[in-house]
Amino acid sequence: MTVLDHRPTAPVPSWLPDATGPRSDPAPLLPDTSPVRVLGTPELAKYDPELLRDLYRRLVVGRRYNQQATTLTKQGRLAVYPSSTGQEACEVAAATVLGADDWLFPSYRDTLAVVGRGVDPLAALTLLRGSAHTGYDPRITRTAPLCTPLATQAPHAVGLAHAARLRGEPVVALAMLGDGGTSEGDFHEALNFAAVLNAPVVFLVQNNGYAISVPLTKQSAAPSLAHKAVGYGMPGRLVDGNDAVAVHAVLAEAVDRARAGGGPTLVEALTYRLEAHTNADDATRYRVPDEVEAWRAHDPLVLMERHLREAGLLDDEAVARAAEEAEALAATMRAQFHAEPQFDPLSLFQHVYAEPTPQLREQAAQLAAELAAEQMDGQTAGQTDGQTGAGA
Incomplete structure (x- = not known):
């Protein structure tokens, strides 16, 4: 059998990109070889103790928020609730790395991040209550409505960020997605446009292992979801999504890079949802208890408290104050949802x-x-x- 050699013999045309140029080397875009971690490493000493304690406080409040919202579904006060229990480190970091003029583009699981931006809990949960499409003004809160179709908020984030840059505004948009969202065409279009336009956008993929019941192995054959960044021409980052300090650091670096004109970044945070997909889901049909318990040992709240105590940065008084704040939020939520919504x-x-x-x-x-x-x-x-x- 004759094997045809299709390699070109003519010189490379002058109008083609220079093969020795920066676009030919993917190395600067490749993600971290292992997830970035800070807790339990000497790097922890480099961070502001007040930032660390604030992240811990937000994790405690966030865990209680998830618990109370889940209870509200059982009482019929919420129609559905996709809990972010186990993923609070990603939610907290996303809410705290953005400036007042930046924009957050959340998915349906990201109500904790929305509340972390200062939106009232009742307003943040209005969609999931079934009262209205959204309960807050996106222009005032700089937070897009919760997005239930997978990844459709990602192109919107790119468009807003690009438009802001054209107006000369130093605005960064942060789009939050799940691993299932990376299987959608909107994800591809958003990353492609963001890289071509050099838009100031950060994409945070919370890889919790499942798109409802479909495991990641049946979604993608890529070495990691962060590797997808290389094909679009942007850097990919890989971080331990249960390490609140690491997620904050990686996202803050990506936000600063975008604001300085460096373009978009794709961040994959490896995490796990300890609860079911929603209150309507039976996770025992596709997950074994041993898997859940293994991740429970890597609980972001437990990790943060243990390592901060070991470093002498957290005491019983601070833990008690955080717990009191969490209970106050839960009481507010119960009072808000006790009243029946008024419809027009x-x-x-x-x-x-x-x-x-x-x-x-x-x-x-x-x-x-x-x-x-x-x-x-x-x-x-x-x-x-x-x-x-x-x-x-």
């Missing part, structure tokens, strides 16, 4: 288009008429009942 049916027609279409105006008018008729019928029925009672 006509709000369905708001914010659909900048200018309502004739069809929307017609539908809104029809609904307003039906609501007015129902109210009038109710008043008439009440008057009739009153007259009947008086006559009796």
Whole structure:
């Protein structure tokens, strides 16, 4: 059999990129050979003790937040809740590395990060309560609405960051995704556009091992999800997602790089959700107890408390204060969700288009008429009942 040699014999055309240029060397873009860790290493001594204690406090409050939100689903106060228990280090770090003018683009599991940005818990959980598409103003909070379709917030993050840069604003956008989100076309499009446009965006992939019930091995054959960055022309970083200090450090470096004009970064945080996908999921159908217990031994809250105590940076008084703050948040959440939500049916027609279409105006008018008729019928029925009672 004849083997044809298809290698070119002519000189490389001058219009092709220089083969010796920086684009030909992927080494600077390759991710860390092992996940970045700080807890339990000498590197911990380099960090501000106040930052470390604040991260611990946020982890304690975040764990209680997850517990209370899960309880609210059992009480019927929330329609669904995707818990981030076990992933709090990623949530806390994402909320704290951004500046006041930066933007967060969360997924449906990232309500803790949203609350960490200062959004009221009731407002952050409005979508999951089923009351409205979102409970907060994205423009005021600089936080996009929770995104339930996988990865569709990622291109939005790129577009906003690119537009801000064109206006001369030093804004960075942080898009949060799960490992399942990396299997979506929106993820590819977002990373490709971000790299081509050199947009100031950071992509944080919380790799918790499962896209609902599908393990990572059935999602990707890449050495790591961080390796996907190389194909788009941006650096990839790999970090221990249960090490709050490490996640904060890696994300802060990526945010600073983006703000300085260095372009986007893909960060993969290796973590694990200790709870089911949502309260509607039975995780025992696809996970064995030994796996869960092995990750429970690497609990981000337990790790943080142990290592800070060993370093003499945390005492019983600080632990008690954090616990009190956590309980106060839980009490606030219970009080907020005790009241039934008030709905305005006509709000369905708001914010659909900048200018309502004739069809929307017609539908809104029809609904307003039906609501007015129902109210009038109710008043008439009440008057009739009153007259009947008086006559009796």
